[in-house]
Amino acid sequence: MMVLELDRVRRTRGVGPHAVEALRDVSLAVGGGEFVLLEGPSGAGKTTLLAVAAGLLRPTSGDVCLAGRRLPAMSLGECRRHRATRVGFVFQRSNLLPRLTVGENVVLMAVLGGMAREAAKRETTRMLEALGIATLADRYPHELSGGEEQRAAVARALVHGPAIVLADEPTGSLDGVSGRAVAESLGSLAAERGAAVLVATHDVRLRSFASRRVRIVDGRIADSEPDLG
Numbered sequence: 308m309m310v311l312e313l314d315r316v317r318r319t320r321g322v323g324p325h326a327v328e329a330l331r332d333v334s335l336a337v338g339g340g341e342f343v344l345l346e347g348p349s350g351a352g353k354t355t356l357l358a359v360a361a362g363l364l365r366p367t368s369g370d371v372c373l374a375g376r377r378l379p380a381m382s383l384g385e386c387r388r389h390r391a392t393r394v395g396f397v398f399q400r401s402n403l404l405p406r407l408t409v410g411e412n413v414v415l416m417a418v419l420g421g422m423a424r425e426a427a428k429r430e431t432t433r434m435l436e437a438l439g440i441a442t443l444a445d446r447y448p449h450e451l452s453g454g455e456e457q458r459a460a461v462a463r464a465l466v467h468g469p470a471i472v473l474a475d476e477p478t479g480s481l482d483g484v485s486g487r488a489v490a491e492s493l494g495s496l497a498a499e500r501g502a503a504v505l506v507a508t509h510d511v512r513l514r515s516f517a518s519r520r521v522r523i524v525d526g527r528i529a530d531s532e533p534d535l536g
């Protein structure tokens with residue numbers, strides 16, 4: 308079953324003389340269990356595509372279907388609630404709430420995603436262990452290295468068992484060990500729980516985890532190829 312479907316999506320960014328056609332007729336489908344890399348040069352439209360897929364930006368035209376719902380037909384409030392329960396998002400920067408500990412950040416997202424408090428705590432412990440940061444649960448974001456912070460952000464995105472995870476260059480600033488932990492967590496979410504995973508990245512180290520690569524250039528999908536390692 309397709310978890311994400313973009314159908315002939317166009318999206319303009321900016322206004323007036325600065326307007327750019329960031330997405331031009333993009334069609335893309337990602338099924339449960341797939342780990343898809345979205346590759347392409349800077350400015351190609353990767354971040355815009357992820358934002359449209361998450362319902363954070365509306366398409367100028369075209370349709371987006373996410374976890375069984377058509378996003379353009381929903382109000383922004385409905386979109387937000389749908390996103391909280393069904394989508395995990397990893398931003399380029401971690402976006403952890405600075406006044407909450409790592410553990411509290413992850414538990415909060417689980418509860419917002421619809422989990423009961425005890426289950427949320429249990430799942431948080433499991434996620435932090437999987438990402439190798441269980442000992443950091445009581446630290447605040449500013450007490451973490453960049454790699455630790457990004458792993459915490461991934462734990463937060465995965466904790467409620469979303470139908471799809473959208474990640475924007477999640478390993479860009481990470482060393483080999485942290486990058487591998489992030490890639491493995493995303494990979495096992497796809498493989499074990501059948502979630503769809505779509506990752507915008509320049510990082511060639513992620514290719515060995517991917518089931519498919521899609522390239523975007525100048526707002527258009529250029530080609531799509533199976534992963535050959």
Ligand SMILES: Nc1ncnc2c1ncn2[C@@H]1O[C@H](COP(=O)(O)OP(=O)(O)O)[C@@H](O)[C@H]1O
Nearest residue numbers: 320321327329348349350351352353354355356
């Ligand atoms: N807020 C914005 N206002 C105007 N133009 C933007 C904005 N955000 C992105 N763009 C433009 O849209 C295009 C696609 O950007 P983006 O989706 O961020 O690409 P990528 O993530 O692949 O680097 C680029 O030409 C970029 O300059």
Ligand SMILES: [Mg+2]
Nearest residue numbers: 353354355475
């Ligand atoms: Mg980007």
